Amino acid sequence: MFHGRYIRLFFFFVFCLVLSENVKGDQILKEFTDWLEAHGSKCRCHFILDNRPEGAKTMVMADRRIHDRESIFMVPESIIVTPAIVERSSLGPSLDMVSLIEERISKESDMTRQAVMRVAMLTLYVLYGIQTKDQEWTPYFNLLMRNSRCDLLWQWTDKELEELQSAALKNRAQKWGLEVKMLVSNIIPKLEQGGMFPDGLTTDQLQNAMCVIQSRSFNITDAKGSQTRALIPGRDLFPYDPTVPSTWWSKTGALRYRYANKEIEHGDAIYNNLSPAGDSTQVLMDHGVFSTKGSKFVTNLPRHGMIATRELAERLSIKHKIRYSDRFTFKSVALPYFRLESLTGQEARELLDIIRKDETSLAAAKIAIKSPMLYHKSHKYFSCKSEVVALNTLSVHLSEELRGMPTSITDDEAFLKKGKQSRRASIATAYRLRFKKLVTHALDVTSASAVETKRKCLSGEEL
Numbered sequence: 001m002f003h004g005r006y007i008r009l010f011f012f013f014v015f016c017l018v019l020s021e022n023v024k025g026d027q028i029l030k031e032f033t034d035w036l037e038a039h040g041s042k043c044r045c046h047f048i049l050d051n052r053p054e055g056a057k058t059m060v061m062a063d064r065r066i067h068d069r070e071s072i073f074m075v076p077e078s079i080i081v082t083p084a085i086v087e088r089s090s091l092g093p094s095l096d097m098v099s100l101i102e103e104r105i106s107k108e109s110d111m112t113r114q115a116v117m118r119v120a121m122l123t124l125y126v127l128y129g130i131q132t133k134d135q136e137w138t139p140y141f142n143l144l145m146r147n148s149r150c151d152l153l154w155q156w157t158d159k160e161l162e163e164l165q166s167a168a169l170k171n172r173a174q175k176w177g178l179e180v181k182m183l184v185s186n187i188i189p190k191l192e193q194g195g196m197f198p199d200g201l202t203t204d205q206l207q208n209a210m211c212v213i214q215s216r217s218f219n220i221t222d223a224k225g226s227q228t229r230a231l232i233p234g235r236d237l238f239p240y241d242p243t244v245p246s247t248w249w250s251k252t253g254a255l256r257y258r259y260a261n262k263e264i265e266h267g268d269a270i271y272n273n274l275s276p277a278g279d280s281t282q283v284l285m286d287h288g289v290f291s292t293k294g295s296k297f298v299t300n301l302p303r304h305g306m307i308a309t310r311e312l313a314e315r316l317s318i319k320h321k322i323r324y325s326d327r328f329t330f331k332s333v334a335l336p337y338f339r340l341e342s343l344t345g346q347e348a349r350e351l352l353d354i355i356r357k358d359e360t361s362l363a364a365a366k367i368a369i370k371s372p373m374l375y376h377k378s379h380k381y382f383s384c385k386s387e388v389v390a391l392n393t394l395s396v397h398l399s400e401e402l403r404g405m406p407t408s409i410t411d412d413e414a415f416l417k418k419g420k421q422s423r424r425a426s427i428a429t430a431y432r433l434r435f436k437k438l439v440t441h442a443l444d445v446t447s448a449s450a451v452e453t454k455r456k457c458l459s460g461e462e463l
Contacts, residue, residue, distance in 0.1 A: 026049050028139075029143065031139040031142070031143075032233075034139070035139035036075075036233060036234055039078070040078075041073075041075050041076060041234065042073070042074045043072065043073045043074070043234070044070075044073075045061060045073065045270055046060070046063050047059075047060055047237055048060075058239070059239065059269055060238050060239070061267055061270065062265065062266055062268050065264070065265055065266050066264040067263055068260070068262060069259070071256045071257070071258050072257050072259065072264070072270060073234060073256070073257040074254045074255070074256050074257075075232055075233060075235065075255045075256075076253060077250075077254060077255065079233055080233070080255065081126075081230060081231035082222060082228060082230045083101075083102045083105075083228055083229070083230075084102070084222065087101055087102060089125065091125055094191075095124065097190060098186075098187040098191065100117055100187070102228075105121070110179075112179055115229070116179040116183055117183065118228060118229040119213055120183055120184075120187070120206075120210055122213050123206065123209045124196075124206075126144060126145065126231075127197070127201065127205075127206075128196060128197070130142070131197055131198070131199050140231075144212065144216060144231070144236075145209065145212060150208065150211035150215055150288060151289070151424060152215055152285070152286075152287075153173035153176070153284065154177035154180060155177070155207075155211050156173060156424060158170075160428065161174070161428075163425060163429065163432075165406065165432045166435075169281060169285075176285070180207060181207070184210070188202075188203055188206065213231070214286070214287075215236075215286075215288045216231070216236040217230060217231045218231075218232055219286075220255075235255075235257070235272065238257075238272035239271050240272060240273075240274055240287070240289050241271035241273060241291060241293070241294070242273055242274070242275065242278070242283070242291050242293070242294040242295055242296065243273075243294035244272065244273040245259060245260045245273070246258065257272070274286070274289075278298070278323065279296060280296055281297055290427050290431050292430050292433075295434050296323060296325040297325075297438065299324070301321065301334060301337055303320065306348060308345065308348040308349045309340050309341070309343065309348045312340055312343075312348060312351060315355060315362065316336075316362075316365060316369055317366070318337055318340060318369065319334065319336075321334060322334045324435070324438035324439060324442060325438065328441060328442055328445055329372065330372060330374070330449075331370070331372055333394065333398075333446070335390060339369050339382065339386065339387070339390045340369065342386045342387075342390040347383075351365060351381060364380075364381065368380070368381040368382050369382065374387060374391075374449060374453050375453070376453060377456075377460070387457070388450060388454045388457060391446055391449055391450035391453060392450050394446050395443060399443060401439045402439055405436065409436050409437060412429050412433035412436070413433065415429050416429055416430065
């Protein structure tokens, strides 16, 4: 009986602790939304904290019916934290001391290092604002740093990265993590000497804070037309959904958000598409989130081997990318690229000579190579035989995309059904499973089309 009393007291204590955290979270969110409104931000929505066992999440609900292309959310440029804002602050001179100013960052030839330095710049500004209790930003910075959980790939262990079953993605994440560690170990001693953080700042604290700030900041185009990183108050609160047809645009000193070709009913949840162009791998790298529904993958293809083919690709504006998505087209899987690959050296040179001698033939050649229809008979600029070679070459490439993956689609599906896996293991499995399904579908369609095209070419059938 005595033992049971202590158990009840323990659970009561846990309940009170959770309740206290929920109340604190609601208060922080309210202070932030009040701050947003006071600074001129407008939203046809309510921000709501959804307290779940796995962690609190913010939901955004429409406060009325929102029409197609009507502005949903507006953030004044004056409260968007950009590198320019940071440099003009009282922290600017100290950042110069550790080489974290835009003039020096932009001179870095390594683009990953540039990106890491900009994230570090924003992070130090946020941490400095919290320690100095900068009233201008306190409600926003408190909300930013409230949830310290971060799943950016550069924070994953090597074993966790292996579960993605992508050597290229693992290498990208490891390079990013190495750049972060090198930068942090270099600037921490200088920050201590400069006395910028009187309460102290450890290597782990700065790295974890950089992870949070990177996951909740965004690439934007600055006033000079250059790409940079920025913190946009409120934008990170919209849950991620890659199927949402949405756009952000600047107008009259503010950044605005809207849905395209879609209306939102009163009380419906509002989402944010972090990559309307469609690259879920980049979203996972930048923000540490992945959604199976609607996710897309982009694979870069190498430059053509022959000089004549490379020139043809440039003249015909052929893209060197494959885009895997639910909507399969031969254009999306880069068939025009493989059509050029299928040409012999002589065929490529002959086509190039025709274009050089008669510029008017360029448009016709471009239409022929980029045609969405398969060639079941020879064309002036492209033979039926070359089409079969192109489809077979594409099939080989798709097969290579899947080669060496240690688990099958069935294995991955069974793993996800088990449940009770770590968040990172679930992300990795969902990522590789979605990739395998999309590539397998593309391979099945391409292989079947290659067989059918060859049959029709040999029989001389018309389309």
